[in-house]
Amino acid sequence: MLLKYVLRRMSIGLVQLLGLSITVFFLIRLLPADPVSRLVGMNASKEAYAQAQAQLGLDRPVLTQLLIYLGFQPDVAPGLLQGSLGVSWVTGSQVTAEIAAYLPVTLELVTLSFLFAFAVAVPVGMLSALRPGGRADKGVFLYSLFAGSQPEFWWGLLFVYVFFFKLGWAPAPLGRLSPMTTPPPATTGFILIDTLLAGQPAKFVEAAHHLLLPVLNLAFVLSGPIIKMVRQNMLRALQSDFVLYANSIGLPRKVVARYALRAAMAPSMTLIGILYGFMLSGAVLVETVFSLGGIGQYAVRSVLAFDYPAIQGVVLVITAISLVVYLLLDLIHAAIDPRIAY
């Protein structure tokens, strides 16, 4: 039952990803951009231009390019079917390898921010729902509205100004470690894990110190919608018929609280998934402010350089991760709420 559901969802997801790959493929070729002259420069000779064009494979018909990209002509170059996203036009290395280097940075940042935002937002939202309309509730509500509508990159700059320039509590926003420090061997790509694996607790502390501001920054903007959602779901649960009934048959407070909590958590899963997917690409601004070198910055670099394979790869990978996250959260949702049928 469960397996069948997961398989069905995965196959739908694969079809969706295929549709997305093809759409992106055509979309970027339809737009009036000339990646060749961007690479060889405006003043390059005709021959140099043609040579570069052939080298990138752009002299082939578009359908052939698509087939190569999808992996139906492995003798020319490996494609999606062979698990390859092609070669970056700028660096000449495999896009998969580059993404594998950049992606963990973003995943680490976003996941930590989510955990942090949750740790704060869930109790706050719940307390606020206990006395709806009270002073504290109004304050919390105002905060959630405000935090949910802020330019996160600007707050990042403010944080840097206050905590680095003025107070000196935070390190300079120049990466995941100080430029002087040798990074640990990239086993997982998650720097907090890699430093521990390498047995370098000092570097772990340094990395955590560098992550502190970006995580606070993202968690601040995330806390808005999460608080709002938790508060709303909790209110709805507390005012539901079944909680009223549970009270009216004299169930202990503890049991009633458990009923309400579970009912409030279940519908939250969907929004968390959407937020997570949104943040995977939305984190780019915070990555830029703190020069973390995540997948978002890789995307910016690729887009500005008209590096088509890299663009296609980034969009595909981020969407694929979002779909997996949606699936996982739907599974959790179904585990909490039996009304959700597989």
Added chain:
Amino acid sequence: MSALPDIEALPALPPKPADWLFRIGLAIVITVTILAVIGPYIGPYDPTLTTVRVAQPPPSLLELPGLLKGWVAGTLEYPPHLMGTDVSGYDIFSRVIAAPRTDLMIALTANFLSLVVGVFLGLIAGYFRNFATELLMRVSDVMQSFPVFISAMVLVTLAGRSTSNIIIALAFVYIPIYIRLTRAEVLSQKSRGFVEAARAMGNSEIAIALRHVLPNSLTPALIQSSVTIGFAILLTAGLSFVGAGVRPPTPEWGLMISTGANTIILGEWWPSVFPGIAISLTVFGFAVLGNALERRYEDG
């Protein structure tokens, strides 16, 4: 005859929106809208021309009254830089109040485009369910699964960094949201009794869709609008911040923040802080407004 509302079925009342909050939101939105019209003309400097005074900090609060008096009396050498100047010598105040022309225009137009197209497609997809509309929904699904920021960046950069391309790119990423919202509402409205009654009376399907279903399905999309406008402003600014938005010297808040970003770690806070406050307040204003609309809708 009972003319009383059914009190026993009274829905749980949410805390009433603090009225002052709604007024603040409305005031912000109106101010920004007015600035979008007259902003570029009322500043002391041309927002697109540099001055010779580079990176001048804003006057302190103590100097301010004297400066303003002198300005009015015409005894100053040059009009005061109320928010200082940036590294290129632009007057920040003039640019902050000129920027709504860019930011708000992009956000409003993009939202309007996606609203109109999305509501129209959503109505069709919800009301007439057939192979074509199912296909439309699948396409919409694919579009919605695009990472928003990156797709907007790709579209703008590859199509050319112009205002109109930003508008089109934003409209493109927001259309699926409106399709989905409207379709869901249409699906719930079209099985309602008054739609059946209209059919039994002999209305044509098109008349029912336009006269009965559409007006009753608009509310979610309209509420979403104020959220979308806010996010569109953030997105426009974000695109500029990573260098994929409007070109300098267009006055645009995100571009201004970006200009100041390089110097803020050296303590030059003013080039980024003032435009940031403007974005922060503007988007907050739209969020407040949207929230008030949402509550009114939920209360019926």
Added chain:
Amino acid sequence: MAEPILKVRDLAVGYPTPAGLLQPVKAVSFDIAAREVVGLVGDAGSGKSTTALALLGLARAPGKIMGGTVQFEGRDLLTLSDDEIRAIRGRDIGIIVQNPRAALNPMLKIGRQIGNAYEAHNQGSTAEVRAQAIEMLRMVGINDPERRVESFAHELSGGMAQRALIAMALSSRPKLLIADEPTSGLDVTIQAQFLDQMWQTVQSTGSAILLVTQELGVIANYCDRVLVMHEGRIVEDAPVRQFFAAPQHPYSQDVLRLYREKGSDYPPQVAAGAPVLMQAQGLTKNFPIRHSPKVVHAVDQVALTIRRGEAVGLVGESGSGKTTVGRCLVRLVDPTDGAILFDGADLSRLSSSAMRAYRSRVQIVFQDPFDSVNPRWTIAQILDEPLRLHSPDDPAARRKRAAEVLALVNLPDALLDRRPKGLGAGALQRINIARALILRPDFMVLDEPTSVLAPRARNALIALLARLQAELGISFLFISHDLTTVRFLCQRVAVMYLGQIVEEGTVEQVFASPQHPYSRALLSAHLFPDPTHRRVDHPEAAALQGEIPSPIDLPKGCYLASRGGFANYTCRTTPQMLTQQGGRAVRCHRVVAGEI
């Protein structure tokens, strides 16, 4: 009267709203004695459910109990601590509520919930608690309780969920049971089964009952005493027989007027020679099921004849197909098979202009008055819509006609420029009827037009419909599950079960001597508002067992064969035909043969 176990004095409940404090319960005082069954009746919004909850010290958010006392066995519940009152709730005072499926936690298995309720007041090991839950379900007549404890609320039918609630409520043998509209939304046969079950169980536990209801039939058949609630106050407190014989308060008199005036007369039949207006022949409607070759047999070979000026009732429980028949007649649904003749013309052969003309002569009124009007339009626009489509008149003349029909349904024309918001169900249903009348139709389908109305509005609407029919000579197809209403309004009645008509005849024939076992069960389950023939005093044998078969996989023989002891081998194997007999028709070979 012995010392009451419950003494309520000046109880008041308020809700803060933006417009100020709403007080649905103003100053309520009453007593309940041990083992007494007390009915609490009143309109929607009169505060009766709020009162019921307040007896437990609860109010639906954001309401608050504003004052008064609730003395239970000498203690004022409203002054107790949270722990003390929780100990009383569910142990000494049980409650069952309307909409039982929403009252159950959707995320926990039923057995677990019953277990939680049991553990709130008792000690026990996990196995004991589970055994107890199964025992409780068995006690309230749920088949296969071992399997049911593993179910979730959404997997239960409304009737079953209500039994689970009563199992929880009665397991601790409470001294008082509060039943807040326990049968609203249930079909009549299920309602009767349930109320009988509750009555019997309470007789053995010796609990007193406060039965909150809108149904006078429930009051008349099960209660000893009546409290009438109106605008937040108890306006009448009387023994049941006295209440029905001589109501004191104007509101009570209003509610009972219809029954007292009409008494036991049936409406007169139309003249024998009246022309046939609407006729359905072999009407059949199947709905396809997605991803399946099977179909839902909603309507199966229905024949109906309605003459000019005649009102025909179509009765049956939910799922019987009666609504689909109505929709077929007004062509909201295209029948799968069969013919509909209107004024002799076959609807399926009408040209599109003739179909337009048909739409103006035949109208429908739906069940939910709130849902049937476009909430954004004014009443004038709503009433104008049919005219705009079918009448050549100019706007001024059309507005005059709109005011006319409003007057016809006893509404002031000041309503014309209002919107539906804020109007009550009764007023809105009149507007729906006015809209149906505005083109002066010959025929109207009324699809459960009274089922969401409170007693007083319902009675007023029935009186209105009777008057309209007499004055305007319109023919009605009156679809309803409420037999009392049908009895007041209709000349003939057809009983539907699982898409088929099982019995048809004049109202007098069918109501006075029902022949088909299903009609008998339906009539015996119906609670007529007559306290001199209480159901609890005359145990009925005609009740049906089990559940209604699925309309997808229908039984081969009689559809009712699985639900009673009256069926024999032929019943189970031979499809039954509707057989005409002395001006009535019945679908049962044993009745035709005179066996039952």
